[in-house]
Amino acid sequence: MKTTEWFACFSFGKHDILIPRSTILECRFGGRSGSDASENPGLPAVASLDDILNRAFGIGVPEGSECLLIMKGGRGYTVSTRAVPAAEEIPLIEFRPVSGITASLLLKSGIIAFRFLKDRIQYAVDMEKLVEKAGAGK
């Protein structure tokens, strides 16, 4: 049984967003801006992770180089962010899922589980649901 998982980790202040590596098709660094990418017929529609988190958490937009994540999935889409990316292999036992009605609520919002570090929190997310929710909120 698989006991660890690789994640793409993006830090936003005290909050880290962890995207399962298995859901990412390709990662491009220093690419064009999201709007340019969306106009490129070779790339699926772009969702800005920075804008989503700014709206959801009120987190300031980072100022690093742009990173484009081309996601797997039926509809296909690209996630853009200026947060500094890192790859982390994390034992699954270190994550804390929630249960009951809280779990059903958070899973709908794209939050799969949490991992608390010393003074920060890591959110393992389902990007597709997070993007869907962000779209529904527009």
Add this chain to the structure above:
Amino acid sequence: MSGDLYAKIQQNQKTPETAFSEEKTVTWLVFSAGKDTFALEPGQVQEIVRNTELYPLPFVPPYIKGVLNRHGDPYAVIDIASFFGHEDLSENLFLILNDGNDIALRISEIREFYTTGEAGLQKLSDAVQSDFFLRSGQIQQYNGFCSQCDRDNR
């Protein structure tokens, strides 16, 4: 004859037992959230936590104020004043519930442990708020409304 006497003795044995049987009492943890007063059975509360950091959650209802970290476990924080349409609470005091839903209630103040008889509480089956409360009662010293949150959160 001896049978009658035996029956009378038996009845007399039962009479004092009935006379001294006490009304069932229930102890409540009474707390306030804004202007309202609520009560929970203490067994429904796992822990009372003060001054802990809240981490935000995306795209959740406005009465969910984030998640708190208790010994590495996450609990979604519900502001019950906000839930009932009142102003958000500013206090950093939480009741972590023991109901398997990983929920903490944001509250204003712990009042006391209050013991009352079952007769002192009225069922709220036909009341508007019966989706959230089971019973109501008056706690004279607070002149307030005391309710039991529905543990099934119907």
